[in-house]
């Protein structure tokens with residue numbers, strides 16, 4: 001039995017993330033999804049709460065033959081203890097997955113196997129691009145799983161992101 005760990009901010013969960021989960025599912029029996037920057041929400045970069053992101057992930061993956069656990073991970077001021085912080089919050093895992101260079105470095109230094117994947121259609125499958133389309137009334141729906149469209153609609157997410165992008169100087 002192999003259990004993996006994949007961390008991201010998932011603001012929102014998009015088809016690039018889904019592709020990565022599909023690829024990881026070929027390697028592992030179970031997958032922990034770390035919801036990074038769990039303590040942040042209602043900002044331009046992190047509009048959605050940890051709970052809203054858990055709904056996006058859970059509903060997008062409901063039909064997959066993969067046991068998943070969503071675990072919120074708050075940011076810490078100290079990079080040097082961040083991997084221990086994750087281990088204190090997560091079910092045990094054998095291998096981690098990320099394409100974020102800092103995350104890769106921190107796991108490597110902690111002696112944990114970390115695997116990277118190719119970027120899927122990165123010119124559009126990027127959280128920043130999805131959020132910009134949400135703010136500008138563009139076609140964001142084609143970049144995310146159908147379940148994410150439903151969650152965003154249920155929580156009035158477009159109104160939220162448009163409001164925070166007006167007031168948040170950090171705005172992307």
Ligand SMILES: Nc1ncnc2c1ncn2[C@@H]1O[C@H](COP(=O)(O)OP(=O)(O)OP(=O)(O)O)[C@@H](O)[C@H]1O
Nearest residue numbers: 008009010016098099100119120122125126127128
């Ligand atoms: N299109 C993609 N293909 C493969 N991996 C991706 C893709 N987009 C993001 N990832 C990876 O998924 C993880 C989580 O990404 P994250 O939630 O930061 O999304 P992002 O699209 O990079 O968002 P943002 O633009 O908001 O920073 C990271 O390791 C990231 O490199």
Ligand SMILES: NC(=O)c1ccc[n+]([C@@H]2O[C@H](COP(=O)(O)O)[C@@H](O)[C@H]2O)c1
Nearest residue numbers: 007008009036037075076078079082100
């Ligand atoms: N010291 C820390 O708190 C620390 C260090 C590295 C990554 N992270 C978090 O891990 C997540 C990485 O996800 P992304 O690949 O989506 O950027 C982010 O939420 C980021 O804030 C936190």
